[in-house]
Amino acid sequence: MRDEGDYTEYYVPSDKKKDGRAGISGRKPDEKKSRKAAGRRDSETGEWALMTVIWLIVLLIFMGIGIGIGWCLWGKEEERPDIDLKAIEAPSWIQQDFIRKNIYSRPAVSLEQVNGIVIHYVANPGTTAKNNRDYFDSLADQTGDGTSVSAHFIVGLEGEIIQAVPISEMAYATKGRNDDTISIESCHPDESGRYEQATYDSMVKLTAWLCRELELNPKKDVIRHYDEGGKICPKYFVEHEDAWKQFLEDVADAM
Numbered sequence: 001m002r003d004e005g006d007y008t009e010y011y012v013p014s015d016k017k018k019d020g021r022a023g024i025s026g027r028k029p030d031e032k033k034s035r036k037a038a039g040r041r042d043s044e045t046g047e048w049a050l051m052t053v054i055w056l057i058v059l060l061i062f063m064g065i066g067i068g069i070g071w072c073l074w075g076k077e078e079e080r081p082d083i084d085l086k087a088i089e090a091p092s093w094i095q096q097d098f099i100r101k102n103i104y105s106r107p108a109v110s111l112e113q114v115n116g117i118v119i120h121y122v123a124n125p126g127t128t129a130k131n132n133r134d135y136f137d138s139l140a141d142q143t144g145d146g147t148s149v150s151a152h153f154i155v156g157l158e159g160e161i162i163q164a165v166p167i168s169e170m171a172y173a174t175k176g177r178n179d180d181t182i183s184i185e186s187c188h189p190d191e192s193g194r195y196e197q198a199t200y201d202s203m204v205k206l207t208a209w210l211c212r213e214l215e216l217n218p219k220k221d222v223i224r225h226y227d228e229g230g231k232i233c234p235k236y237f238v239e240h241e242d243a244w245k246q247f248l249e250d251v252a253d254a255m
Ligand SMILES: [Zn+2]
Pocket: 119, 120, 121, 173, 225, 231, 233, 234
């Protein structure tokens, strides 16, 4: 029959048992105890490290899911709406006076979709919208390697707006973006490229209307010819960045 001593010897917690042996081996129990506590702290530190790693993995998984969802949503936003360009009807303040179909200025190539609007200036001071429309039309009479240029719209010195090419067709105005943009030419009285107030107001009105019809964002989708290839066009808006920013603000406000 075991006495209390035997029982204690068998069932005391292991650290107490070892303390006893430590005494036998000549080490101070206190020293041994602190070594054991340090060991326990080591194993606690290990557990914390493991937990931290697990939480980091969980966090990374959630971040991955978040980025994945964001990517999908972004992709959806980039997808352009399906707009029937032929069905867009011009308001009465736009005079439609289409130029002849020809390889130099109206190639009769259908635009699949419109992703932007490009603003230009005619670089021919004092000319009217009609003058420029007729110039684009006259290019049809060329032969061989001729001049190839046109625009969908021309805004005149008195604010008149002539549409020379249908929205559903390609015009030759912005090399590199002719196949997915609508171009607006603008008339100006002198070399500085500065606009008459009537011209400016019509440019704002026309651009805002196009942005609405084509579901475009003026802050993102309306650009200067300069932004696509670096040409100094439209001169005034290239040389006056603040005026360009103001123009985009005015278009957004007019929408
Ligand atoms: Zn241009």
